[in-house]
Amino acid sequence: MALRIGIVGCGKIAGNHARALQQVPGVEVVGCCDPDLERARTFAAAHGITRAVGSVAELFTLGLDACTVCTPHPVHEEVVVAAAQAGIHVLCEKPIAVDVAAADRMVEAADRAGITFGVLFQRRFWPAARRIRDAIDDGRIGVPVLGEASVILHRPSSYYSADAWRGRWDTDGGGVLMTQAVHQIDMLQWFMGEAVQVSGFIRTHTHGEHIETEDSASAVVSFASGGTATVTATTGANHNLGNRVTVLGQTGAVASVLEFPEGQEGVNEIWTVPGDTEFRAPFTSDVRANLDVTEVNAGLADFHTLQVQDFADAVLTGRAPAVTGRDARASLAIVAAVYESSRTGRVVDLTPAPAPVTTKENA
Ligand SMILES: NC(=O)c1ccc[n+]([C@@H]2O[C@H](COP(=O)([O-])OP(=O)(O)OC[C@H]3O[C@@H](n4cnc5c(N)ncnc54)[C@H](O)[C@@H]3O)[C@@H](O)[C@H]2O)c1
Structure with a gap:
């Protein structure tokens, strides 16, 4: 059937x-x-x-x-x-x-x-992302102690004007963090583990004529492991430099996954894991960086x-x-905490996800 x-x-x-x-x-x-x-x-x-x-x-x-x-x-x-x-x-x-x-x-x-x-x-299905997750699990990277998510994207104003719901707090719920960077925040917390505290700032620098939500953000996240990470995100870059998530582990290993141009399969740009070192240099001036969002989506289709x-x-x-759903709640909680921190000027403590509901069927 x-x-x-x-x-x-x-x-x-x-x-x-x-x-x-x-x-x-x-x-x-x-x-x-x-x-x-x-x-x-x-x-x-x-x-x-x-x-x-x-x-x-x-x-x-x-x-x-x-x-x-x-x-x-x-x-x-x-x-x-x-x-x-x-x-x-x-x-x-x-x-x-x-x-x-x-x-x-x-x-x-x-x-x-x-x-x-x-x-x-x-993006969790990219082999390059799974390779990092595996090297964390088998101890070659070890417990990640420093992380970085960098989301340096270009969106033309037509991206926001084409869909009336975009860029408004009531119909979109947020800007670059909620819609774009949540992918890299998901990957960051998949690598780093449970996030416990967040502070950050959101700003609208480039698209203010078209949106009320943020087009740029900077944040710091601390994790239950003791590790910390930064998040930098914008849709206001003139050339789209794509996305990168990097982790440094307790073994001293550094591994990154870079998505450039945006929507193309991520690659391990840096891989300095004990006994195994690779570097890639993907930025060249002949690459068309500012892809239309339909091309970005098409590039992600296999995944x-x-x-x-x-x-x-x-x-x-x-x-x-x-x-x-619980995994996805974790990345949303980080995004929501950056908004709260930016509004209040305080470090925000994250609350854990509720315990699973026990019903007659699953008891
Ligand atoms: N995973 C990814 O890489 C990725 C990429 C793009 C978009 N998205 C997500 O997909 C979602 C949609 O984004 P999009 O770019 O396709 O938006 P879109 O505006 O192009 O499409 C949304 C569609 O939903 C319809 N809709 C609204 N209310 C509805 C309802 N109650 N029942 C049924 N349909 C309803 C709209 O009429 C519209 O056709 C967003 O949450 C976005 O974050 C994910």
Whole structure:
């Protein structure tokens, strides 16, 4: 029996989901929905999906086993909670939500329903990122003591004006930290472990005519291990220099994963792990750095496929997916803490995720 999956939201990133789902054996995309029904119909026609409907409620009448969520971030909560209540497994786009309380409600709803709940952070599937994670686990890097996430991106003003929801606190929940840097913050905390304190500043330097949220941020994070890390993020760079996450471990090893141009598979730019040293110099003046966001998304599609495969396997086997709702709550908590710290001028203590809900079924 095929796993029957629906796609919620038929905008830009949904194409990666349709292509990914169609490559996974044993998965059938049975429908898609968008309040803009014309958009849903055009999307369905482009991807050979038989049913296009105008609401999540209608989509859920098609007999789904699972759905993927590609709506703007503030809409993630209502879709994930509705899916959980309907017993439908769910793979949601990042960020999990725009505030930590919403993320907690989503995790709790999924726990209570006993559904599989994954969140899309496809960069974790890059071999270069997994190589760092493996070298932390097997002790070659050792406990990471210093980290750095650098997100130096270019977005033209048309990126913000094309989608009315972008760049507003009520409809986007944040700016570069919430939408772009949350990927590298996820990777940083995947490498460094549980974050416990955050301080930082957000600013709007470049795109102030078009957005009210931040286009730039600087932050410091401390981890339960005693390690610390910095985060630097902007969408205001004139040339897009991509993303880099670097860790220094207790063994003195340094490893980085660099994504340049943005959307291309990350590579280990620096790898000075005992007995094994490599350097790469990817910046050359003939590289086209300022890719359109559709090209950035297209470059990430193969890794969407790997995460969708992982999710389908998790549903079928009952194991946890590679990135759980709790994992995604952790990166959101760091983003939210930078906002709070910038607003209050204080260091913010992070609260741990709530304990799993025990129900009659999972006791
Ligand atoms: N993993 C990645 O690399 C990646 C890349 C881009 C976007 N994203 C995430 O994907 C999400 C969507 O981003 P996008 O760029 O595709 O946005 P988009 O604006 O292009 O598309 C969003 C779509 O959701 C629809 N929508 C809104 N409310 C809905 C509802 N209640 N039910 C169903 N559909 C609804 C909109 O009409 C629109 O068609 C965001 O959360 C974003 O962070 C992830």
